Amino acid sequence: IPENIVAEYKEFYKMCQNDKFGIPIEKVMEFLSLKNRLKFEERIRLSYKIEEDYTIIKLSQRSFKGIKDNYYMISFIGFGKIVMKSTSRKGKEFRNYFMKLNKIIN
Numbered sequence: 001i002p003e004n005i006v007a008e009y010k011e012f013y014k015m016c017q018n019d020k021f022g023i024p025i026e027k028v029m030e031f032l033s034l035k036n037r038l039k040f041e042e043r044i045r046l047s048y049k050i051e052e053d054y055t056i057i058k059l060s061q062r063s064f065k066g067i068k069d070n071y072y073m074i075s076f077i078g079f080g081k082i083v084m085k086s087t088s089r090k091g092k093e094f095r096n097y098f099m100k101l102n103k104i105i106n
Contacts, residue, residue, distance in 0.1 A: 005097045012079050021055045021073035028074055032088045041072055044082070053078030 008031065016022040025041065034040050044054055057071045074082065083094045 005093050009094075009097075013076055016076040016079075019073075020075050023074040023076070023079050025054075025072035025074060028079060028082060032083065032086050032090050034088070044072060044074075047085075048078055048081060053081060 012023055012027070012031075015027070025037070025044070029035075029037065029040060048054055050056070052075065054072055054074050057073060059069050059071070083091050084098075085091070086094075
């Protein structure tokens with residue numbers, strides 16, 4: 001099991017120790033090497049449960065073009081679900097980590 005995967009996983013866990021939704025969407029995108037924020041936000045809205053896997057923090061009532069007016073925050077469980085479904089290199093490493101861990105446990 002690559003040590004970096006365990007260390008990175010622990011960092012995401014630490015982000016949620018004081019707040020259920022402690023992981024900013026930007027950190028997940030960076031981890032998975034994703035570029036298209038709008039497409040990723042849409043995928044989250046369509047595939048995951050609000051207030052369970054993620055929450056949206058709205059900054060203002062009115063939206064202005066080019067100015068971000070809300071932030072997506074991900075729970076630790078939501079992070080795991082997102083990464084497990086990812087086809088990125090990190091997603092594959094993450095799945096392999098859990099398959100190896102499962103073998104050890106069994």
